[in-house]
Amino acid sequence: MPHTTHANARLTPAGRLALARCVVDQGWPLRRAAERFQTSPTTVQRWANRYRTLGEAGMVDASSRPHRTPRRTPTRRERRVIKLRHTHRWGPARIGGHLGMHPSTVHRILTRYKCARLTHTDRATGRAVRRYERSRPGELVHVDIKKLGNIPDGGGHKALGRTQGRKNRSRAGYAYLHNAVDDHSRLAYTEILTDEKKDTATGFWERAHAYFASVGITVERVMTDNGSCYNSHTWRDLLADQEIKHKRTRPYRPQTNGKVERFNRTLVQEWAYARPYRSEAEKREAFTEWLHHYNHHRFHTAIGGPPASRVTNLSGQYT
Structure with a gap:
């Protein structure tokens, strides 16, 4: 998914579009456009190229997620991690030791699959403990x-x-x-x-x-x-x-x-x-x-x- 533009970003999507049009449609030199929009010629060239390739749609931030993740844990192994979590109530360190994986990798898998923390689950049933708070002092x-x-x-x-x-x-x-x-x-x-x-x-x-x-x-x-x-x-x-x-x-x-x-x-x-x-x-x-x-x-x-x-x-x- 596209990321939201940073609050302190100098160029919003609308500003990028205006900059790119100055260069592509009106023929401004890169340095002149950089001075006008108070940015670097490299940035001007990047948004101009995006405009030539993608048009207005290219002016928003692209996702930082890589196109390929060849080193991601195989799905079959991820399923084994989740199964051990649900059947044995083990934490990342113990699951990692059992499967020969680093605990941080196991933790990321558990987080990605939205597994509740062990401290937030009932050890006997594995169900998430329902958190509650009474609405006024003295109620409980x-x-x-x-x-x-x-x-x-x-x-x-x-x-x-x-x-x-x-x-x-x-x-x-x-x-x-x-x-x-x-x-x-x-x-x-x-x-x-x-x-x-x-x-x-x-x-x-x-x-x-x-x-x-x-x-x-x-x-x-x-x-x-x-x-x-x-x-x-x-x-x-x-x-x-x-x-x-x-x-x-x-x-x-x-x-x-x-x-x-x-x-x-x-x-x-x-x-x-x-x-x-x-x-x-x-x-x-x-x-x-x-x-x-x-x-x-x-x-x-x-x-x-x-x-x-x-x-x-x-x-x-x-x-």
């Missing part, structure tokens, strides 16, 4: 628990090395991050607690619900996985008292609760493993600062700004 809140090892006094393996860090870790125990993320705004409320029992989970949600209410968000639905704490009568009765509908993810489909799963990965990368901590207290102090940064300052690519930009009562509170 995702809740989940992330289990992390505590940092022993003196530091873990990142600070002390793997051998000494492993010895310290056995005495450190675990922390359970209870997370609630609003689907529309991505605003997050998190507490670091000692377990994932039903009373702990319901206590967390009472405080999370109060937090969302304090910033003007009325929670309508809550989505969780099928963990025992979320299947308890205590959890069910709490949401019923608050007139909130409880939605559960499909078994073995964490993608259904994808926004809080993505939040879990973000907090691990940008806080938990971002630097070596010397103690659990230092790590938790850093988390308080990071969560404020996430809600108020961190640019979220999916929404074009920080979560606070989508919450009326938080907008502008970038302190």
Whole structure:
């Protein structure tokens, strides 16, 4: 297909036609036409020749695609690439290793055939995961628990090395991050607690619900996985008292609760493993600062700004 003329191009198709007619129809010398249209004699000659050969149709940009691609991967091999992708859910590197091809070549084939990224597909079925976003804050809140090892006094393996860090870790125990993320705004409320029992989970949600209410968000639905704490009568009765509908993810489909799963990965990368901590207290102090940064300052690519930009009562509170 023809390319659109570059925005800063000196000669548009109409300008090229006028230039070519000056040379071909009116007999202007190349240098005179070049001075008149403020371009080079070589450019003048090129468009004049195109005009002689193709007429007005030759004044538009031609496709940059080559007429022949003798080194293109044979169609039969491309089909093998696509078949491996759909049957085994392999990425470019593994497919390339299996077929003796460079991963970049495999990637181009997958792109050309419009294959969805593995991160955007359901591993079990291979179907593309349907992305959605609720239209207003509070319409759906995702809740989940992330289990992390505590940092022993003196530091873990990142600070002390793997051998000494492993010895310290056995005495450190675990922390359970209870997370609630609003689907529309991505605003997050998190507490670091000692377990994932039903009373702990319901206590967390009472405080999370109060937090969302304090910033003007009325929670309508809550989505969780099928963990025992979320299947308890205590959890069910709490949401019923608050007139909130409880939605559960499909078994073995964490993608259904994808926004809080993505939040879990973000907090691990940008806080938990971002630097070596010397103690659990230092790590938790850093988390308080990071969560404020996430809600108020961190640019979220999916929404074009920080979560606070989508919450009326938080907008502008970038302190």
